[in-house]
Amino acid sequence: MPDHRRVITGFSNPTVKALRALREKKHRKAAGKFLAEGLRLLTDARECGHVPETLVLASARDPHPLLAELEAAVEAAGGEVIETSPDILSKITGKDNPQAVAGVFAEFDTSLASLDRGGADIWLVAQALRDPGNLGTMLRTGDAIGAGGLILIDDCADPFSVEAVRASMGAVFTQKIARAEWPGFEAWLRTGPGQLVAASLRDAQPYRGAPYAAPCFVMVGNESRGLPEEYEMACDLRVTMPMKGRADSLNAAVAAAVLGYEVLAALDTASA
């Protein structure tokens, strides 16, 4: 262990408290930082150019070449590597069996202006989604379908929460994330090419065979209320998935995925 490395052994240490506080949204917002955990996820982050400002390691851990690379990257970037006990790491991440490493990252620019809409054929859009797990799952699906990123409209859960980051399986580092209110999003969307598509029951056509066009913005609404009618009516295309049973809707992240894969297949066929 390099002798300049900080070792923390006390639960009441101010750094532990500050790290633990990042599990709460108000503290993340105040600090402009968020937590991610696990060697695989942090390695994904590093390979995408995101090196944590602070790396926290369990003092009892197996050596691993990827962990050594991660430590070297953090130190090369001027960040800090801290060693602590598994119990304290568990307190920081809020998990009973924490992974042996966690990192603190600066939050990214989440303005619409930071998006390059021509950089991808598909973008996912979530309106007022309240479940961080659903946001994380949408990020993961976005990565899989080659989406450019996830745009959060109105009052969504925090994509930088521990739950969302965990559910994203690293896609929080590969997908762009933007946040906006509806009027700002609609105005931005109409400044350039872009087809806004919603899963909807209003005046909708079957989702298979619908005329999708890139860049295609696939929007799903709140878990309980769905999309406001005004938003659906502002879409270029409303599509509906078969609902053969009693339910009239799908889980939001599932709807985004079924529709997202359909758009991917349609655009691939069109360009083939």
Added chain:
Amino acid sequence: MPDHRRVITGFSNPTVKALRALREKKHRKAAGKFLAEGLRLLTDARECGHVPETLVLASARDPHPLLAELEAAVEAAGGEVIETSPDILSKITGKDNPQAVAGVFAEFDTSLASLDRGGADIWLVAQALRDPGNLGTMLRTGDAIGAGGLILIDDCADPFSVEAVRASMGAVFTQKIARAEWPGFEAWLRTGPGQLVAASLRDAQPYRGAPYAAPCFVMVGNESRGLPEEYEMACDLRVTMPMKGRADSLNAAVAAAVLGYEVLAALDTASA
């Protein structure tokens, strides 16, 4: 209020303790009962022929015709209706803002023998899924695609947990549920018609255009480890979804949905 109705005001009441215990798997198993909450969900259950043995109402509630029907159905079936405070209801369901009604149901027969495989073209199969939310979401998706039910292989989370029931949005009452170990499932499957399909990376063909056939059993594996190779190799068909990004897998419930909708479309086209 009928004067025979029981009113519970104490947190330490034995009935409250027994109901609250149903949030834990071992107590559900011992009692052979589970909890579901919310007027809409309980109404779905009633309309599918599932009337709770015990109905628990918040004493302060708005009158609702569906609630009156539910109360009548429980009493007609010889069940008990209990009134209690919102605080106690919250303690029972473990939710800060509980819905105004919860019900206790007898667990269903979950043997493979209880399934009528010819009764549906699609069945979902989950192997060692650990997240009750994923199981609930699969049930919800199964309802939407007209699946017959969900078969749980090996050590899965409990589909009758409060989280799974909640995520199923009522589909726990419309979908059949069966539990089995792999050898028992494989033996049962091969006693009749049935195509076993897995989302896989091993020796797989593209999921679009694959030769799906009814009754089609769509299987997904554990959230971390995926399916054991032996199980994949026992499948009649292995298919793969495009993975355009860094990740090599989808969320399990998402994979089941994308594949399930593809199978539905393929079988609909074949029968058209």
